[in-house]
Amino acid sequence: MSMEAVGCIGCGRMGGALLSGWAMHARGACVLCGFNRSPGPMADLVAKGIRAMPDAVSLVRECRIVIVAVKPHQVEEVLGSVRDALTADKVVVSVAxxxxxxxxxxxxxxxxxxxxxxxxTPALVGQGVFALCLDRVPSQDDRSELVALFGRLGMSLVLPEGRFAAFSALMGAGPAYVFAMMQGLVQAGVTLGFPHAQSRAMVTALFQGASAMAAESSAPLHQMRDDVCSPGGLTIAGVNHLDRCGLTGILVDAVLAADAKGRAMEAPTGR
Ligand SMILES: NC(=O)c1ccc[n+]([C@@H]2O[C@H](COP(=O)([O-])OP(=O)(O)OC[C@H]3O[C@@H](n4cnc5c(N)ncnc54)[C@H](OP(=O)(O)O)[C@@H]3O)[C@@H](O)[C@H]2O)c1
Structure with a gap:
């Protein structure tokens, strides 16, 4: 059986990250091809084993799965330019x-x-969360293949298109919420006298470690939080302050505000 060929038109930040991720995590499972309008990004990718195609039409002829990672306003023109090379067996996946x-x-x-x-954005370091809308992919084999392909770069889940706005508010914007929390803790560390770089390194390790614990455990998060708080200890003093300030409610409201904004931007009058 011949290997699946996956190609990406537009190899900038996101297209390049996807190809680089698959070069690392899907080696042997598929042939990877890329085409970028300016040749700049291709040298790095070629060094990782990705084939640089001479133009978008050649890429489409070579690849069954075609990722489109150009800016949103360029998608229509790019697909128009390769339309004649698209056959019924192909699947075009846009990340725009x-x-x-x-x-x-x-x-x-x-x-x-x-x-x-x-x-x-954590997709840029191979740890993304990918929402896939597969309503216009009739073949179950193709659907499974796409879920598995993106799953090699983090977590992939299938959502109806109508849920993309909610996904954007929670997961697309999510890194900004996490960086904001990290910023506060780094600043606290500096306030307590740790050098900035050391504080940042410790806080980064804290998020990695806590995330790993949450991923491994099935215990409710509030229980995991309570387990860290010794009776009469210093952690409960800090946690009480978070509760008085309503951190959980603040996070819920932040996501709801982003969701409301996303919906307003999608509405015809919001454009
Ligand atoms: N970056 C993110 O974190 C992120 C997150 C979610 C979604 N996305 C989506 O990913 C898409 C790409 O974003 P990006 O941040 O990766 O942008 P980017 O770094 O500007 O990459 C776009 C690339 O497409 C190339 N390109 C433009 N027209 C082309 C054409 N006709 N044929 C071949 N290549 C062409 C550009 O080449 P030139 O250098 O020649 O212009 C550029 O390298 C966007 O639609 C965006 O909505 C990005």
Whole structure:
């Protein structure tokens, strides 16, 4: 059986990160190809074993799964330029924010399956969370293959397109919430006299360690939090302050505010 060929048109930050991630985590499972308008990003990718294609049409002819990672306003033109090379067995996956399945279907002239993928920025370091909308991918084998392919770079989940706004508010914006919390703790460390770099390194390790514990355990998070608080100890003093300030409610409200903004931006009057 021949290996699956996966190609990416647009090899900037996101396209380059996807190809680099697959070069590391899907080696042997697929052939990887890339085409970028300016040749700049390709040298690094070629060094990782990715084939640089001479143009987008050659890439589409070579690859069955075609990722499109150009800016949203460039998607229609790029797909229009390769439309004649698209055959019914191909699957086009766009990572462009806000470009709908309907727009993708129109751009490929209905010639092949189309899918949307919404990554978050940790995808740039191979630890993303990917929402996939596969409503216009009729083959179950193709659906499973896409979930597995993106799952090699973190977590992939299938969502209806109508849930993409909520996903963006929680997971797309999520790194900003986490960085804000990290910033506060780093600042606290500096206030207590730790050099900034040391404080940042410790806080980064704290988030990694706590995330690993949460991922491994099935205990409720509030119980994990309580387990750290010795009776009469210093942790409960800090946690009481968080509760008085309503940290949990603040986080819920932040996500709801982002969701409301996302919906307003999607509404015709919000454009
Ligand atoms: N970066 C993120 O964190 C992130 C997160 C979620 C979604 N996304 C989505 O990912 C997409 C790409 O974003 P990005 O941040 O990776 O942007 P980027 O770094 O600017 O990359 C886009 C790349 O596409 C290339 N390109 C433009 N037109 C092309 C064409 N006709 N043929 C081949 N290549 C072409 C550009 O090449 P030139 O250098 O020649 O212009 C550039 O290298 C966007 O649609 C964005 O919505 C990105």
């Amino acid at each position: 924010a806000g470009v709908t399945l309907e727009q993708l279907g129109d751009a490929v002239g209905g010639r092949c399956a189309v899918a949307r993928c919404m990554p978050n």
